[in-house]
Each structure stands twice: as structure tokens, then as C-alpha cells.
Amino acid sequence: MESIIRKVKNNERLGYEEGVRLYDLDLFTLGELANEIREKRWGKKSFFNINRHINPTNVCKDVCKFCAFSAGRKNPNQYTMSHEEILKIVEEARARDVKEVHIVSAHNPETGLAWYMDIFAKIKKQFPEIHIKALTAAEVNFLAEEYNLSYDEVIDLMIENGVDSMPGGGAEIFDEKVRDYICKGKVSSEQWLKIHRLWHKRGRQSNATMLFGHVEEKHHRIDHMIRLRTLQDETGGFNSFIPLVYQRENNYLKVKNFLSSQEILKTMAISRIMLDNFPHIKAYWVTSTVNLALVSQAWGADDLDGTIERESINSAAGAKSAHGMPLSEFVALIKNSGYIPVERDSLYHELKVW
């Protein structure tokens, strides 16, 4: 273990076996190691943005076992927003100084390709200053399959219609066996990585997530991080890594043992250590709880996502995020926890130190 600690302190990259062994370290040693990396890069800055999540439809052709958002199974309330509804949401959000809309949906085979693409063009035309982060790699794969297009064609359509960056969703856990069990039929790991590679090759940026705390084991998380690290070496297009804590309500995985806070913090710290080529590690308060996200700042996380305003996907599974977080409260929480709230844009340019 000594040699692993020495390597981390000397900024040497850890391999798979060493990554798995990090979990044997105690919580505070891991925190110290991760915090040293965080503070070297970002000092006490904690980044966030003023954003609005929009989830335009919950009708889905896929059946991921961990999902409580898609309609038709546990959730009988199907909805699909009209473009007018979405534009109204964006207009109201802009009036509150929102700078990014984060648009992700279920895989709705009934709307047509234009419903997905035209809304981006409409938003861009009416609100050119707003950054559009939209379509996970899972959605790109769905659209390609549904409309018989290549990934390149879908990506070109996204860019033509005004999508600025891609969110990191749909990665779940890359290990093929676990993936087959929790979300068979959805974008494969290889396809997910391929789509982000193509996006990055066009000079665009994206994020990457990992859903953990369900049926995966620790070594699956390390494998997931290393696959991302390898792609990042090649393209450099990822901004942040976002470990998402599995939410246990209203879904078919029926995991009995929820992760301990210690395990969540350890995973946050290990992400910071393993992903040496990712600029940012995000503590997504929606899935970890606000309190734990704040504590995560001392375990390697330098980004707390944003105000969000409204969120349907994780709140359907029990997260307390349905109504986002008021800006003043968000800023006060970061300050009171001893960090400097730095508002950023979607590509991490600093806009304002609060």
C-alpha cells in the first residue's frame, strides 16, 4: 500500500489492480490524497453553473432495470412536451439568468426525428446566448437505430441544429455483464465511447458519468474509470467525470443495501486519483444529497453542477431534486462549507466569483 500512496503523491498514474486496492485505504487517507490533487489544480474554488434541466419526454422504448423515470411500468404518467412548452420554459429560465439548458429525454419512438432536432434549432434561434447541452450517447444511439442513420449523421444533425455540448449520461457501468443485467438493449459500452470519440473529434466537449451503488462491484468502477481515462488520453474532450449514486425507489433492480456515505466519498476520491487527465470531478448533489456533495469538496470534487431548477429523472427514483436549488442558497452553502463559489459556463470558463 505504501508504494501506491507514494505513486499518488508523485503524480504517477495507477493501473487497474492499484485502483482496486485504493478502496482498502481508510477514508481519511484517501481524502487527503484526493484533496491534495484537487487543491493543486483548483485551490478552494468550487465550480457551478446556473442551469435548467429539461426532460421533454418520459416515453421510452428501452427498459433499464434501474430507471424510475420512463413511463409505462412503475410510472403510468406518460408525457411528451410540445416545442412551445419547451420554448416557454427556456424563455422563463433565461429571465432568471440561466445560461445552460440541459436537455435529455427517454427514447420515444413516437415523436419522429424532427421533434428531437428542431427544438434545438428553435432554442438556438430565439436564445442564441444560451448553451445547449443535449442528447446523451444513449439517445444518439437510439436515434441512429430508429432512423437508420450513422452516428456521424446524428452528430452532424446535432451540430447543425445548435447543440453545443453533450452530457455524460447513459454510461452507467461499462462492464458488459453488469450492463447486460441492468440495461440490456441500450447503447453498449463500446458504442458509448465511440459516440463521444466522434463528438470530440469535431472539437466538441462532453462529460462522462458512472452509475454506481447498485449491483456492480468495486473493480467494475475502476474498469469504468480506466476506459474513460484511455479515451481521454486520445481525445482530451471530457470536461468532467460525474459519479452518480444509484437511487433505489420505484425501479426493478430492488437493491437492498444502499451505499454508505463512506463508500460514496471513497469513490469520489478514487475518481479524482484515477482520472488524472480529467480536469473536473463533479459531486452531483441530485444523487448524492446536498450535504454529501458539500463534504465531497474535501474528497476531490471541485464542481457541484448547478441550480438545475427542475429535475425529473432522479427525483422519480427518490432523489430530492425535483425543484432544484435557489441560487442564493447554493452560493451560501458553498461559502459556509469553506469553499469559493465560482460560477462557470458550460465549458468551464469562469464567469463570476460569488
Ligand code: SF4
Ligand atoms: S434510463 Fe433512459 S433509456 Fe433506460 S429506461 Fe430510463 S429513460 Fe429509457
